[in-house]
Amino acid sequence: MTLKIEDNGLTPRSATITATVTISDINDKLPIFQSTPYTFTVSEHVPASTLIDRVTATDADINLNGAVTFEVAYFITGDSNHITLDASSGALTTATTLDREAMDLYVLVIRAKDGGAGPLTATATVSIRVLDYNDNAPTFSSALYVGTVTENTVAGTSILTVVIDDLDIDNNDGITLSISDTNADMYIAADSTTYVLSVKTPIDREVFTQFEFVLTATDAGTPALTATTTVRITVLDVNDNEPLFSPTFYSSEIAYNDDCQVTITTLTANDADESVNADLTFAFTQNDNPELFSLNTNTGSKHLFILAFLNFNSLAIIIHETIET
Ligand SMILES: [Ca+2]
Ligand SMILES: [Ca+2]
Ligand SMILES: [Ca+2]
Ligand SMILES: [Ca+2]
CATH class of the missing domain: 2.60.40.60 (Cadherins)
Structure with a gap:
């Protein structure tokens, strides 16, 4: 400011002087976080010491009264083995490799403190969401x-x-x-x-x-x-296949004077199913001379034996399946 002094003479004479008043600071301002609460993310895949993000705060005082440092007040979830805070820069970094499958959210309260005598403080909540990385196989x-x-x-x-x-x-x-x-x-x-x-x-x-x-x-x-x-x-298996003779035509001859109880022929049949669905029994569908020709039904076998006397003309034969009940 400028000060003026003046006398009371008929013709006043005066002088001016410039005075400077310096207002010394006292620590009357709190640190103020720029943005609170903070929400950050970090991948679980990053190595230790990776920068996650940083918090910032201002203090309207000067010198030490406005010099802000940071510290972790406390962890709500997690601990300092996983997340660290740089006191001067406010940088939050990973202290180790994080595992989202073990913990997917770290929440901590950070305190900003100025350097005045009788320091003033402010707190902010920081949430750090851990993003998934594909580190688990099915x-x-x-x-x-x-x-x-x-x-x-x-x-x-x-x-x-x-x-x-x-x-x-x-x-x-x-x-x-x-x-x-x-x-x-x-x-x-x-x-x-x-x-x-x-x-x-x-x-x-x-x-x-x-x-x-x-x-x-x-x-x-x-x-x-x-x-x-x-x-x-x-x-x-389902019983969806009929038995099949193989071959389907048989022709046999026996001597006129042959003995009784002789095998005329052996027939072969197959069934593509399995187990009881392929267990075969044999029977005549037509036998005009039952006194002459007999059939070994031979259950479960695929062979047919005809025991014969002499003098016959022909046979018709069918195979029946055994049906499971
Ligand atoms: Ca201050
Ligand atoms: Ca994962
Ligand atoms: Ca996976
Ligand atoms: Ca079948």
């Missing part, structure tokens, strides 16, 4: 899944369900199932949402009695991780 609950399916069963019928877990989230646990075996993939569908294996195309047991294949689960992470398991599906 896992099957079993190395081998066993199931059965009846042949000719319609498409869409469930056979078995596999159990898969992936500790990651989002795309990193989005599973796609695939069947590596070409034949199995034609007949069996693997649902990537429900993990159900079902009939894709009706199966003919007389073509495929069993499928054993590797089932692969691939997650949608980058890079993708995979797991495999073995699936064994046995196809159960």
